[in-house]
Amino acid sequence: MRLAPCAFFSHLCKKINPIMSVRVRFAPSPTGPLHMGGVRTALFNYLFARKHQGTMILRIEDTDQGRFVPGAEEYIMESLEWCGIQIDEGIKEGGKFGPYRQSDRKLIYKQYADQLLESGWAYYSFDSSEDLDAIRKEYESRKETFSYDTQTRKSLRNSLTLAPDEVKRLLHSGVHFVVRFRMPENHEIVMQDIIRGEVRVNTATLDDKVLFKSDRMPTYHLANVVDDHLMEISHVIRGEEWLPSLPLHVMLYKAFGWTDTMPQFAHLPLILKPNGNGKLSKRDGDKLGFPVFPINWNNPETNEIYSGYREAGYFREAFVNILALLGWNDGTDKEIYTTDELIQAFSLERVGKSGSRFDPEKAKWFNHQYMLLKSNEEIAEEFIKAQGSRLKAQVKAQGSRLRDQVEEVEWNRIVKIISLVKERAEFVKDIWSQAWFFFEAPTTYDEAVIKKRWSPEMPLILKDITSLLLPYLSLAPCALSLGEFETLIKGHIVANSLNMGNVMNILRLCLVGSSVGPGVFDIMALLGPKEVIARIDRAVQTIG
RNA sequence: GGCCCGUUCGUCUAGGGGUUAGGACGUCAGAUUUUCAUUCUGGUAGCAGGGGUUCGAUUCCCCUACGGGCUACCA
Numbered sequence: 001m002r003l004a005p006c007a008f009f010s011h012l013c014k015k016i017n018p019i020m021s022v023r024v025r026f027a028p029s030p031t032g033p034l035h036m037g038g039v040r041t042a043l044f045n046y047l048f049a050r051k052h053q054g055t056m057i058l059r060i061e062d063t064d065q066g067r068f069v070p071g072a073e074e075y076i077m078e079s080l081e082w083c084g085i086q087i088d089e090g091i092k093e094g095g096k097f098g099p100y101r102q103s104d105r106k107l108i109y110k111q112y113a114d115q116l117l118e119s120g121w122a123y124y125s126f127d128s129s130e131d132l133d134a135i136r137k138e139y140e141s142r143k144e145t146f147s148y149d150t151q152t153r154k155s156l157r158n159s160l161t162l163a164p165d166e167v168k169r170l171l172h173s174g175v176h177f178v179v180r181f182r183m184p185e186n187h188e189i190v191m192q193d194i195i196r197g198e199v200r201v202n203t204a205t206l207d208d209k210v211l212f213k214s215d216r217m218p219t220y221h222l223a224n225v226v227d228d229h230l231m232e233i234s235h236v237i238r239g240e241e242w243l244p245s246l247p248l249h250v251m252l253y254k255a256f257g258w259t260d261t262m263p264q265f266a267h268l269p270l271i272l273k274p275n276g277n278g279k280l281s282k283r284d285g286d287k288l289g290f291p292v293f294p295i296n297w298n299n300p301e302t303n304e305i306y307s308g309y310r311e312a313g314y315f316r317e318a319f320v321n322i323l324a325l326l327g328w329n330d331g332t333d334k335e336i337y338t339t340d341e342l343i344q345a346f347s348l349e350r351v352g353k354s355g356s357r358f359d360p361e362k363a364k365w366f367n368h369q370y371m372l373l374k375s376n377e378e379i380a381e382e383f384i385k386a387q388g389s390r391l392k393a394q395v396k397a398q399g400s401r402l403r404d405q406v407e408e409v410e411w412n413r414i415v416k417i418i419s420l421v422k423e424r425a426e427f428v429k430d431i432w433s434q435a436w437f438f439f440e441a442p443t444t445y446d447e448a449v450i451k452k453r454w455s456p457e458m459p460l461i462l463k464d465i466t467s468l469l470l471p472y473l474s475l476a477p478c479a480l481s482l483g484e485f486e487t488l489i490k491g492h493i494v495a496n497s498l499n500m501g502n503v504m505n506i507l508r509l510c511l512v513g514s515s516v517g518p519g520v521f522d523i524m525a526l527l528g529p530k531e532v533i534a535r536i537d538r539a540v541q542t543i544g
Numbered sequence: 545g546g547c548c549c550g551u552u553c554g555u556c557u558a559g560g561g562g563u564u565a566g567g568a569c570g571u572c573a574g575a576u577u578u579u580c581a582u583u584c585u586g587g588u589a590g591c592a593g594g595g596g597u598u599c600g601a602u603u604c605c606c607c608u609a610c611g612g613g614c615u616a617c618c619a
Contacts, residue, residue: 029619064618129617136616145545145615178617196549205547213617220619244548244614267549270612274555279612325568329557333567352557355612359555362569424581434581449579504578515579 020261022054023234026080027224029061030072033297033306034079035282036358037239037271040323044268045237046085047324047346054234058090059227060101063217070300073101079294082310083320084339097231102223109218112226112256113179113211121255122211124159125180126170131157147207150185179212181221181248181255189247194235194266194348201247209248221245225252228263237266237348240355241279266348269327270355280358290360294319313427314363318370322363326356336369368426376418380411382428383418413438416526420518434517438526441535442513445543449515453505459540461503462510466536468492472529482525489521510539 026042028034034042049056058080062068077092089095099105116122125148132148139146146152153160158180159167170177187203211222218226228236246265253262270279273288284292285306295308309319321337329352330345337345371379421434468488472480493503508520511532517523524532 027619031619061619067618125617132617143545147546147615176617180617193549199548201548207615210617215617217617219617224619239613240549241613241619246548269550272612277611325556327556331558333558335556335568354550356557357555359569362556365569421581423583501578508579512579517580520578 020234022049022052023057023232024049024054024237025057025059025228025231025233026085027059027061027227027238028076029064029067029220030069030076031064031067032069032072032282032299033293034076035280035284035292036294036309036323037280039079039083039085039294040271040326041237041239041268042080042085043083043320043323044328044346044348044351047343048235048237048348049088050343051346055088056086057095057097057231057233058087058093058100059231060091061220061223062101062103063220063223065103065215065217071298075295075297079308082295082316084316102218102227105223105227106217108230109212109223109226110216113218113222116181116211116255117179119255121182122179123153123182124167124171124177125153125208125210126157126162126175126177128176148180149207150183150204153180153208176214178210178214180208181211181252183208183248183251189250191246191250191265193243193246194264195269195351196243196267196353199243199246203247203251206247209245221248221252225249225256229253229256229258229261232261233263235266235348236263237268240267240270243267266351269352271326272355272357274357274359279355288360290358290363313429314367315370315374318363318367321370322366326358327352336366336373364426371422371425371427374422376415376422379418379422379428379431380415383431384414386428387432413526420522420526437512437517438523441531441538442511444513445509445539446514449505449509450543453502453509454543455502458502458506459544461498462506462536462540464496465489465492465503465507466533469529469533473533480525480529482519482521485524486521507536510536 024045026045028038028042046056048054058077060073060076062073073091077087077090080087087093089097090100113122117124127148132146136146148156155161160182162170183203183206185203189201189203191199191201193199209221210219212218227233246267250262253259272278273280273284275288280292282292285304286292291307291309291312293306293308295310297306297308298304299306310316317338320339320342321335324337324342324346325335328346328350330347330350334345417435417438418431421431424434425431469480489507490500492498493500504520505515508515508517508523511520511523511527527535
């Protein structure tokens with residue numbers, strides 16, 4: 001085994017090769033739900049692929065059979081779909097580089113492990129996990145750390161130290177063995193990362209990683225490099241937690257003789273917890289007070305449900321926007337992007353180097369921005385979907401679209417209500433608390449408002465106002481416009497020199513039960529004269 | 545512990561050898577509104593520390609500190 005001079009890594013400096021098409025992959029392992037950091041990695045891959053008219057691949061890395069979680073694969077695909085991250089090649093989509101699930105590629109890895117064994121870049125290791133654990137403990141007791149490396153391998157049970165006959169005998173005896181990478185001694189590996197620039201590591205600090213496990217499955221490292229090569233991946237965009245294994249991967253490309261087509265690497269900074277200790281992890285679940293998952297995850301083992309952004313009421317566009325701006329910006333002050341705009345503006349060079357703490361408050365602000373951007377009709381659809389049972393919205397039997405199932409009068413009314421309250425809502429679910437009084441009459445009245453605004457003569461004043469509305473009773477509910485209500489009532493207040501603030505606030509109290517909500521006349525116009533009179537009468541009766 | 549990566553307002557960030565260090569979220573104050581909210585205006589707050597290099601460093605280099613990642617027959 002010989003090593004060429006370090007110069008052979010210099011090709012890594014090359015910029016994006018225009019001839020080679022961009023092919024990127026998102027390669028999660030189905031050990032549970034994807035969390036938002038994983039989704040962001042997928043998103044950056046997707047944006048990069050679309051930006052360069054490339055191909056986005058979803059590869060499932062399930063080489064650890066012990067950690068397989070049922071439903072995780074489906075969860076991953078559903079999450080990406082919700083985010084609008086379209087996969088070009090994958091399990092569902094197919095493609096000529098399949099299969100796209102590593103457990104279905106099991107046979108492929110064996111031959112590559114053999115290739116390394118033959119060329120001397122790998123060796124058999126017969127040390128059992130128990131033996132190794134014991135050695136680790138022993139080292140620990142001396143306050144040292146054991147690593148299976150260029151030095152320690154010389155005195156362990158492997159095909160480097162054992163006689164060839166003995167190795168052959170062991171192989172045929174059926175004892176467990178693993179295949180380890182034979183790390184060269186004392187060589188400087190120089191790597192290029194698109195985000196971090198040059199990274200150097202000496203092989204003396206690296207260990208001999210297991211490539212092929214005793215269960216005949218490859219480890220992540222082998223499978224990953226082999227698949228990226230076979231699938232002609234041009235850029236590996238992954239989380240920073242992988243940076244420490246980059247030297248190994250680079251060496252593997254070298255060992256296989258694939259350096260000429262080795263992908264370029266970009267290691268994304270991590271998303272950190274808001275309180276600032278450690279990266280965001282799946283295990284955070286709902287502990288942090290905000291979802292860490294894109295969509296709800298039902299833990300099959302405990303039956304616990306962890307909340308997702310989708311169910312928490314986030315718009316998908318908002319969620320994607322939030323993720324995109326965590327660690328990336330285009331250098332301008334722009335913060336609200338459609339996915340197409342993200343694709344246009346995206347570049348790996350503008351991804352930052354340092355980890356970002358997630359700010360749940362700003363996430364809400366983003367959703368509010370999208371609330372403002374959306375049409376009233378769109379929000380009305382969502383609102384009816386969420387609150388349908390409360391609305392008594394006279395749902396018609398037929399109609400494929402939700403909108404067609406609602407009486408037109410009611411639909412128009414809801415759209416109008418949305419237009420009045422959407423700017424005060426962050427989520428669709430907030431709309432009910434801002435607008436419930438359009439659908440139900442209040443039954444209680446805020447004491448503080450009564451104390452401040454009510455006076456003994458108020459019932460009389462209100463009586464006058466209701467008589468003002470009486471002539472319009474026979475008309476359709478919404479026949480009296482906002483302006484007409486205003487002219488009528490304000491005119492009355494002014495003509496009788498009444499206290500504007502008191503009367504208006506009391507009117508609001510009668511209609512809403514407290515001192516919140518849109519303009520009083522807006523509310524009246526939507527309620528109609530009949531309901532307004534009814535609510536005033538009821539309030540007067542209740543308050544006295 | 546070892547190896548690697550990082551460090552600009554509380555948070556996300558722009559910037560870059562000479563800037564009043566810019567924006568956004570949050571927060572505070574004022575304005576508007578018949579209420580609440582929205583909105584608008586304004587304020588608050590930052591280059592981790594120490595050495596170099598330089599006429600001049602927040603910007604380039606080194607060290608320290610701090611933060612983060614990795615350190616499995618997990619990915």
